[in-house]
Amino acid sequence: MSIKNGMRLDLGDGSTVLDLDLEAVSTDAPEADMGGYAKVVTYIDRRKLPLWVLRRSCYACCSDSSTTAAYFRSKLLKRRHAHRGIMASYKHSFCMFYAQQSEPQTFQIRCVILDFSYKQKLDLQLKELAKSTAQEPPDALDHIVARKQRQRLQNRSQISTHSRIADSRRQFTKTSASCILGGLRLRGIPETHPEFQALYKTTLSTVEFAHRHDLHKLQAPMPFESVQDTVETVLRLFTRS
Structure with a gap:
């Protein structure tokens, strides 16, 4: 059964905070409470990440805000950003936002906890x-x-x-x-x-x-x-x- 969580994402510019609803989409990873506050730290190339950091639960991000949609479109959906991930500090670790695009006009923003164990x-x-x-x-x-x-x-x-x-x-x-x-x-x-x-x-x-x-x-x-x-x-x- 999927679990919805509310997250506030601080973009790090001192003024903009996005509200997101996160719903678990992975069934083979343990569920985690993704509610709370996260802050954007930097951008990373997802191709450079070792596979073992992506073993945690994966979440689909939802929002009714046009500001939120515009932010992720500008940061993740341009052609030169095809492999970009947005790293954010979260609790005592980090999470990463990225675009999951199955068709040219269809995409989903996802979030995954990075596993440094x-x-x-x-x-x-x-x-x-x-x-x-x-x-x-x-x-x-x-x-x-x-x-x-x-x-x-x-x-x-x-x-x-x-x-x-x-x-x-x-x-x-x-x-x-x-x-x-x-x-x-x-x-x-x-x-x-x-x-x-x-x-x-x-x-x-x-x-x-x-x-x-x-x-x-x-x-x-x-x-x-x-x-x-x-x-x-x-x-x-x-x-x-």
Whole structure:
């Protein structure tokens, strides 16, 4: 039997809060009370998520509000957003909103709790290994086995972290390039303009320099609005007549 829950979704802009009704649609996952308050944190690429984070209950989102419909249409239903998910903080974890589109004109906004229990299990194993190694000096063979196991776990965690940072940096460059091209077109500077290439490359380098500290520790895609604001600021400086 499906369960309906009421949720208030804060868009993070300091003023807009959407009211949603959520109805459970998955039958093979445990039910959860999805009522309460959530706040948008960032956008993510759903293709990059490991399968084990999506094991929790799935909900269909309903609303009679035209503001709510317009928000999800603009953030999830454009062609370039086909794989986008909206991550929101919820209680002591996170949930994700995404578009489930079966036909070109038919779509449904869904919400799923992100399950980080597997990651927490890996982290706990690392802590237990470190603790046991410190308390009980092993013999030579046990020491080698424990060290190799610890290294495998650490490498797996490091690879995952480096992969997320690399993916986020690639997404940042792609988003920056798109914003720059759009900004130049709005200013009447086509790709055939003699100064187009120089202006494009200089703007991109300046935007990357402005966010250099963020890029070193970036593990989730930087919000589109933040990149766009930086690009617009730089273009206003470079195209000022």
